[in-house]
Amino acid sequence: MSRFEIQAIGVIRSALVELEEAPRQGDEGGYEAWLEFSPEVAQALVGIQVGDALIVLTWLHQAQRDVLQVHPRGRLDAALMGVFATRSPDRPNPIGLHEVSVLEIDGQRLRVAPLEAIDGTPIVDLKPVLKAVESR
Amino acid sequence: MSRFEIQAIGVIRSALVELEEAPRQGDEGGYEAWLEFSPEVAQALVGIQVGDALIVLTWLHQAQRDVLQVHPRGRLDAALMGVFATRSPDRPNPIGLHEVSVLEIDGQRLRVAPLEAIDGTPIVDLKPVLKAVESR
Numbered sequence: 001m002s003r004f005e006i007q008a009i010g011v012i013r014s015a016l017v018e019l020e021e022a023p024r025q026g027d028e029g030g031y032e033a034w035l036e037f038s039p040e041v042a043q044a045l046v047g048i049q050v051g052d053a054l055i056v057l058t059w060l061h062q063a064q065r066d067v068l069q070v071h072p073r074g075r076l077d078a079a080l081m082g083v084f085a086t087r088s089p090d091r092p093n094p095i096g097l098h099e100v101s102v103l104e105i106d107g108q109r110l111r112v113a114p115l116e117a118i119d120g121t122p123i124v125d126l127k128p129v130l131k132a133v134e135s136r
Numbered sequence: 137m138s139r140f141e142i143q144a145i146g147v148i149r150s151a152l153v154e155l156e157e158a159p160r161q162g163d164e165g166g167y168e169a170w171l172e173f174s175p176e177v178a179q180a181l182v183g184i185q186v187g188d189a190l191i192v193l194t195w196l197h198q199a200q201r202d203v204l205q206v207h208p209r210g211r212l213d214a215a216l217m218g219v220f221a222t223r224s225p226d227r228p229n230p231i232g233l234h235e236v237s238v239l240e241i242d243g244q245r246l247r248v249a250p251l252e253a254i255d256g257t258p259i260v261d262l263k264p265v266l267k268a269v270e271s272r
């Protein structure tokens with residue numbers, strides 16, 4: 001199959017630094033975090049406003065890419081399930097999807113919540129939630 | 137910034153073959169399509185059922201990666217907007233998000249709808265829509 005090169009466009013800055021402390025999803029106790037974008041992509045942020053609902057796409061750099069099945073939500077008594085039927089970070093291409101709201105904009109930095117990804121996680125894309133941007 | 141290698145895990149097979157014919161979003165006249173997965177990731181599909189709501193992540197291989205601003209929805213009378221504030225396929229990392237329902241399962245192939253991506257588009261990840269899988 002084909003291979004492609006993906007490049008980080010920014011990084012997550014969060015008080016959440018240990019993977020073990022991370023909630024499984026942002027709405028299960030997600031933190032506020034800053035999305036810090038590279039100057040090279042600053043022009044791509046134009047039009048984003050406080051209150052916007054966005055989807056942050058991350059590269060879950062600590063994930064295991066050779067895992068194809070997991071016990072859902074880490075429960076060892078549950079049957080093994082394919083990672084594509086779960087939100088496990090361990091998967092062939094560990095892309096994380098995080099739906100957040102924009103709380104503050106400071107140049108190339110966006111303060112958002114809730115976000116369960118740990119400090120240092122690379123950002124690879126940012127998109128509006130479709131319902132909120134029918135006119136875009 | 138860091139670079140990562142992303143690998144196609146499958147491909148979209150659709151009657152939609154020309155980019156010019158593609159609707160902008162799946163719910164604007166999206167097609168039925170088959171998701172054909174590589175045998176190497178077959179185990180990762182275990183647990184997916186007909187009727188499931190899934191998010192297909194694709195690599196929009198015909199996108200332009202050096203575009204940072206666009207006229208929203210191609211309307212030249214609209215002000216330029218950063219691609220991160222739009223769903224433009226042209227963006228630094230052209231990852232497509234497509235919310236679909238599973239209509240049929242045939243081995244390593246899933247028939248889904250609606251899907252606006254063209255025939256031959258590489259698939260890079262597959263996840264459940266969160267609302268539907270609280271127990272996973």
